[in-house]
Amino acid sequence: EAARALGADIRPIASPQDALRIARQEPERQVVFFAAGFETTTAPVAALILEGLPANLYILLSGRLTWPAVAMLLDSEQPGFDALVAPGHVATVMGPEEWRFVAEQHHLPVAVAGFEADSLLAAFYSVLRQRIEGRVFLDNCYPEVAHAGGNPTARRCLHEALEVVDSNWRGIGTIPASGYALRPEYAAHDARQQFPDHADPDRRRQGEMPPGCDCARVVLGRIYPDQCRLYGAGCNPRSPVGPCMVSDEGACRIWWASGVREPAAQDAVAP
Incomplete structure (x- = not known):
């Protein structure tokens, strides 16, 4: 809202293809696509990059990997939880086995769940039973969508278009190997490379947690x-x-x- 008040043309979109459409319709303008999200929403951005971008379209990527943040919590020995219901939409892309480390390395119950009530209830039942019975394992309660190995096409797009980098998490700090960045060969479309004022320290402070916010x-x-x-x-x-x-x-x-x-x-x- 602050940027719009200063005259910026900011438009909410529902798909990366919308950004592509805008850039093609207005070739005389520089279009910056702010792409934020986890593996599920970052994969379509990677696919868009591989398909080829018009010269006036730039990607401001804020993509994150989910499991490194959970690993950081568990490694801190103060995770704040006794079991994990892992996100099924992420497992759909990356594969449910990505969450096996929770059980094998940290000995906590873990189950992958989707968004439907039956999948969530199955996951809750699974982790509670694991805890009560004292045995832990990875239970996939979203097998109709989350398959072993995930989505090969989506994973290939992520690997070919992006690289994994250390990333800052708002209010938490930098978590190693927890974010995505455009590979060097796509630097011509990397908003952080083409608009270096984005790295200005004064602008970065705008992303800090507000005073008093926990x-x-x-x-x-x-x-x-x-x-x-x-x-x-x-x-x-x-x-x-x-x-x-x-x-x-x-x-x-x-x-x-x-x-x-x-x-x-x-x-x-x-x-």
């Missing part, structure tokens, strides 16, 4: 959403402060939608 601790499982210092006070869906309240998928927004409208007592906040 979203990073919520995401890391250190506190519950209503234990954030701003929850229900300075931060709510009508005037969100942090990303956990901005997004419909954010933990704080979900808690608010479920009826939790008051902040927890401060003496209950974890250190």
